[in-house]
Amino acid sequence: MLSQPDILALGYLPGITSAALRALAESGASFREIITAPDEELAALGLRRAALSAIRASEPYMERAAAQVGMAAKLGAAIIQFWDDRYPDALRQIYAPPITLYVMGEIQEGDARAIAIVGTRGASVYGRLAAERYAERFAFAGVTVVSGLARGIDTYAHAAAMRAGGRTIAVIASGLDAIQPAISAGLAERIRDHGAVISEYPFGVKALRPYFPQRNRIVSGISAGTVVVESDERGGALITAGFALDQGREVFAVPGPISSPKSRGTNMLIRTDRARLTQSPEDLLDAVGYHIPIPERDGAAPAPDLSLFEQQIYDVLGGEPVHVDAICDATEMASNEVLVNLLSLEFKGLVRQMAGKMFLRG
Numbered sequence: 001m002l003s004q005p006d007i008l009a010l011g012y013l014p015g016i017t018s019a020a021l022r023a024l025a026e027s028g029a030s031f032r033e034i035i036t037a038p039d040e041e042l043a044a045l046g047l048r049r050a051a052l053s054a055i056r057a058s059e060p061y062m063e064r065a066a067a068q069v070g071m072a073a074k075l076g077a078a079i080i081q082f083w084d085d086r087y088p089d090a091l092r093q094i095y096a097p098p099i100t101l102y103v104m105g106e107i108q109e110g111d112a113r114a115i116a117i118v119g120t121r122g123a124s125v126y127g128r129l130a131a132e133r134y135a136e137r138f139a140f141a142g143v144t145v146v147s148g149l150a151r152g153i154d155t156y157a158h159a160a161a162m163r164a165g166g167r168t169i170a171v172i173a174s175g176l177d178a179i180q181p182a183i184s185a186g187l188a189e190r191i192r193d194h195g196a197v198i199s200e201y202p203f204g205v206k207a208l209r210p211y212f213p214q215r216n217r218i219v220s221g222i223s224a225g226t227v228v229v230e231s232d233e234r235g236g237a238l239i240t241a242g243f244a245l246d247q248g249r250e251v252f253a254v255p256g257p258i259s260s261p262k263s264r265g266t267n268m269l270i271r272t273d274r275a276r277l278t279q280s281p282e283d284l285l286d287a288v289g290y291h292i293p294i295p296e297r298d299g300a301a302p303a304p305d306l307s308l309f310e311q312q313i314y315d316v317l318g319g320e321p322v323h324v325d326a327i328c329d330a331t332e333m334a335s336n337e338v339l340v341n342l343l344s345l346e347f348k349g350l351v352r353q354m355a356g357k358m359f360l361r362g
Helices: 004-011 018-025 031-035 039-044 049-054 059-075 125-140 153-163 182-191 211-221 236-246 261-271 281-287 308-316 324-331 335-347
Strands: 078-081 100-105 114-119 144-147 168-171 195-199 225-230 250-253 351-354 358-361
Touching: 004 018, 004 031, 004 059, 004 078, 004 100, 039 049, 059 078, 114 125, 114 153, 114 211, 114 236, 125 144, 125 153, 125 225, 125 281, 144 153, 153 168, 153 182, 153 225, 168 182, 168 211, 182 195, 211 236, 225 236, 225 261, 225 281, 236 250, 236 261, 250 261, 250 281, 308 324, 308 335, 324 335, 324 358, 335 351
Parallel strands: 114 144, 114 225, 144 168, 168 195, 225 250
Antiparallel strands: 078 100, 100 195, 351 358
16 A cells, blocks of 8 residues: 555646546555556556656655645644545545545544535525524534535534534635635634544645635535525535535525525525425434434523623523614613623623624524
8 A cells, every 4th residue: 555645646646536546546556666667557547648747757746745744744734545544434435535635623433424504605694593503403413514614604604513512524625724814714723623624635725716616525525415504596505515416415405585696596406306495403404314312402591690681681582683772672771781781691602793783692
């Protein structure tokens, strides 16, 4: 079997495919035997002309491979290849699986139970709340939440899973050391302690437009199912859904208002029978066979250690956003009093503020 650096080096050959790299690695030949083998033998294993021309001068590729191993050690990241026990089994089953994964954090055995949550970058309040609800309930059920670390639905799903004490995996379209923008890099640092950030791209590679669709095949590939929360008719989330269908995985869509452009894609998936309608995290978990009891949280129970005014405000709030003026009317409190107590509730993790001075229970 070739060593990890050997496989990395061969992966740099121009035009080499995932299938050809697997064939080389599984041929049983040593690295020296491979780079000195006759062209016809290498061609029979799937190497194209450009790779055949380059393989004889392998030193630069070995140097690049050594640099990758060194960078992984420096960043505390792992390089996991197709034959490694840590490689996600579900990902092995897709067409053209990535041979090498660069991993920040840890892929655990329990991550085999995973659902992808994807959607638009420009999420509405409805989309955000739906993504957070599904991610939170999946986390309570011990199901890993997978997404793509983009702003919008992806970010809300990752963050909600972590708030609920669950695990989440982010699949990115750049090297682990080249995550942009800064806010995404910060979220990735948090995720590494609650799951993993993974990429098929080596260190130093910046995200380019063609990389995102390729990234999406991994998002769906490591998941038992993909739920599209909110998307227009050309969104990247629909590309992920397409990959999931091709991979024989379940696809679900959260229905949205017929007047909202952000729900045209999800509604279209349902209308054309490309996705199953989901109205709750529980119906989705049942559909994929994850019959795991989800701890119920009694929303009517009083929150602990609240002042009289905090309790009044907390009782007004629920799972849907309420404007601060409506809270003032319901509690008969002045706006400055309401805002002070809302801030206190936010610090206690019991209330969240949405855009436009809208609040709901955290």
